[in-house]
Amino acid sequence: MKKWLLVIAVALAGLFGIGWYSLDQDQRNLIANMPTDRNVLFWDYDTRNAAFRAMDALPALAQSRVIEAGGPTYPLPEGETLDLGDFDLDAFADAQNSAAIVIVLDGEVVLERYDSDFTAQGRWTSFSVAKSLTSTLVGAAIADGNIGSVDDLVTQYLPDLAGSAYDGVTIKQLLTMTSGIQWSEDYNDPESDVARFNEHVTTQQGVDALVDYMRQLPRDAEPGTRWQYNTGETNMIGMLVREATGKNLADYLSEKVWAPFGMEQDATWLLSSTGSEISGCCIQASTRDMARFGLFVMGGGEAGGAQMVPEGWFEEATQSLYETGGRSVGYGYQWWTYPGAAYAARGLFGQGIFIDPARDLIIASNANWPDGRGEGGAMAQRDAFYEVVQAAVDARGGAGRTDSAIR
Numbered sequence: 001m002k003k004w005l006l007v008i009a010v011a012l013a014g015l016f017g018i019g020w021y022s023l024d025q026d027q028r029n030l031i032a033n034m035p036t037d038r039n040v041l042f043w044d045y046d047t048r049n050a051a052f053r054a055m056d057a058l059p060a061l062a063q064s065r066v067i068e069a070g071g072p073t074y075p076l077p078e079g080e081t082l083d084l085g086d087f088d089l090d091a092f093a094d095a096q097n098s099a100a101i102v103i104v105l106d107g108e109v110v111l112e113r114y115d116s117d118f119t120a121q122g123r124w125t126s127f128s129v130a131k132s133l134t135s136t137l138v139g140a141a142i143a144d145g146n147i148g149s150v151d152d153l154v155t156q157y158l159p160d161l162a163g164s165a166y167d168g169v170t171i172k173q174l175l176t177m178t179s180g181i182q183w184s185e186d187y188n189d190p191e192s193d194v195a196r197f198n199e200h201v202t203t204q205q206g207v208d209a210l211v212d213y214m215r216q217l218p219r220d221a222e223p224g225t226r227w228q229y230n231t232g233e234t235n236m237i238g239m240l241v242r243e244a245t246g247k248n249l250a251d252y253l254s255e256k257v258w259a260p261f262g263m264e265q266d267a268t269w270l271l272s273s274t275g276s277e278i279s280g281c282c283i284q285a286s287t288r289d290m291a292r293f294g295l296f297v298m299g300g301g302e303a304g305g306a307q308m309v310p311e312g313w314f315e316e317a318t319q320s321l322y323e324t325g326g327r328s329v330g331y332g333y334q335w336w337t338y339p340g341a342a343y344a345a346r347g348l349f350g351q352g353i354f355i356d357p358a359r360d361l362i363i364a365s366n367a368n369w370p371d372g373r374g375e376g377g378a379m380a381q382r383d384a385f386y387e388v389v390q391a392a393v394d395a396r397g398g399a400g401r402t403d404s405a406i407r
Contacts, residue, residue, distance in 0.1 A: 026054040026122065040348070041187050041372050045097070048349065048368050049116055053099070055125045056268040056284045064284070065250035065277060067267040070259030074292050079108025082396065087388045089113070096350055096378055097368040099124055100287035104295065104362040105393060116368065123267065124366040126283040126290070127347030130269075131234045133257075133293065134279040135175055135317060135334035137241045137249060139301065139309030140256040146244040150175060150333075157240045160207050164215035171240065173223045174233050175333040176321050180221035181214075183230045187348075187372055193217070197232045198272060209274055210235055227322040227331060231280040234334060235272070238279020249277040260304030261296045263289045281347075287364050294353045294362035318343040318355075338386070348372045354386050359393045 033050035035043050043051065056064040082103060093101070099118040103111040114120065126133075141147040147157070150172035155162045157171075169179045184192035200213040214232055238249050245252055250269045258267065267289065270282035296302075301309035320330030320337035330337040337343045342356040350367030363386060369378040 025117075026050070026057065030054040030057050045368065045370075049097075052125050052349070052366075052368060053118060053122050055270060055282060062282075063271040063275070064268040065248060065271060066254075067250045067258050067269055067283070067285075068254040069263040069266050069289075070254075072262055073264045074262035074295070076104065076109050076288060076291070077107070079105060079110045082110040082389070082392050084111075084388060084392050085395075087385075087392075092381065092385055095381060096365075097370065098350075099366040099368065100364070102287050102291045102362075102364045103389060104291050104364075106360045107295070109291075118366070120286065120288055121265075123265065123284045123286050124351070125270075125347075126285065126345075127281055127349060127351050128231070128234075129290070129345040129347040129351045129353060130279065130281050130283045131231075131334040132345035132353070133253060133283060134234055134238050134241070134249070136297070136301070136309065137252055137256065138171065138175065138237060138333070139313040139317065140252065141241050141244050142313075143308060143310050144245070147171070147241075154236070154240065157243050158211060158236065160211045161215050165217060165219035166215065169223050171237075172333075174237050174240075175317075176227070176331060177230050177233065177334075178224050178227050178322060179230070179233060180219050180223045180226060181230070181233070182218050182220040183228060183232060185229045185231060194231050197235075198278075208239065208276075210239060210272070210276075227324060229324075234280035235278060237334075238277055241279075242276065249279055256308045257293065257296055257303060258289075260306065260308070261292060262303075263292055265289055287366055290353050291362050291364035294355050294364060298355055298357050298360070298362065340390075342386075342390075350374060350378060350382065352382065356390060359390060361389070361393055363389060 029050040033047045035047050035051060040048070055062065082105060093113065093115050097116065099116045100114050101111065102109060118124065138147065142149060151170050154166050154169050154171060154174060165181055166179070173179045185194045186192040187194060189195060197210065197213045200209050202209040202212040204212060214236055241252065242249060265286050267283055267285035269277045272278050297314050301307060301313055317333035318335045318337060319332050322331045324331050332343065335343045336346050340356070341358060342354065344355065345353040349372050350369040352365050354363040370376055373379065374382070
């Protein structure tokens with residue numbers, strides 16, 4: 001038996017010793033559908049469905065750190081239900097293996113549904129939606145004076161990278177995934193960088209395992225000249241923020257967003273083997289609170305009467321700076337950009353926060369797609385759903401939308 005499976009078996013024995021009836025339903029489902037492989041891409045549907053809502057339930061799977069909420073809770077009043085016309089929402093939810101859809105228009109919830117036995121009280125893992133939250137913390141650190149600017153060199157904050165291919169690479173180039181460093185994000189290849197870097201053991205005492213792995217990578221393009229998706233570098237952004245602020249990411253996110261903006265529930269952030277937040281992944285939060293995060297972003301980053309990021313940060317962060325080769329989709333500071341100045345945080349297996357400022361529109365959703373990247377059609381289907389919602393908003397009219405938003 002692999003070591004990690006043995007650890008889980010021991011943890012399960014402890015849980016049963018505590019008592020099956022002391023566990024909530026999500027924890028019980030996770031135990032009944034325990035992963036047999038560390039690679040989420042090889043989990044079956046039932047395992048994913050159980051684990052995605054309880055990734056932080058068993059410390060044997062991964063340790064986590066709490067992102068504390070604060071009061072009073074930011075209100076999400078119920079508004080008039082958005083009419084989607086003849087769009088078949090039930091068929092869409094079934095095809096997506098949807099868990100939750102929350103649509104907020106003009107600050108009101110105009111559509112909210114839960115499937116797969118998920119609820120408004122449940123917390124679903126974010127996967128790479130966390131990348132957009134991590135980039136927001138860079139803005140917070142700049143506002144606090146802990147980071148000079150996005151043009152600062154990465155080695156200024158992570159000196160163990162000096163002498164590597166990261167010499168001369170800026171924070172902005174990490175944020176936009178244009179460092180030029182050679183990297184493989186092939187989730188199906190166990191020898192790819194994205195599969196190997198989390199398992200790396202440092203070769204030098206006192207050097208973090210992530211930094212040690214990344215500093216061994218070669219450069220194959222000049223910084224700023226090529227876009228390439230790189231989860232390892234998002235994790236490095238998180239480490240850079242920790243070094244600059246002296247704070248854990250979960251604590252810093254609580255301080256800057258979760259508590260002052262009034263999130264309804266505590267969230268959690270999974271930790272790497274070295275005890276740091278996995279900043280490219282894995283924030284466990286309610287779908288309503290992810291919609292609230294969208295409102296925080298669309299409002300320019302103000303929370304509790306204070307400006308948490310520099311003025312204009314999100315306008316800068318959500319510009320389409322690089323084309324990704326996708327369906328008219330670009331990339332900013334860990335944000336995917338869409339036509340019409342809309343943008344989104346996106347995560348593996350169908351997690352997302354879509355933000356359309358011109359329409360005062362937020363769509364937060366969670367799902368369990370048949371394949372991680374939605375290459376079987378799920379991604380295109382969700383993008384089409386975004387357009388259906390935008391058209392419904394335009395047809396409805398109302399406050400918060402300009403003539404330029406009407407197509």
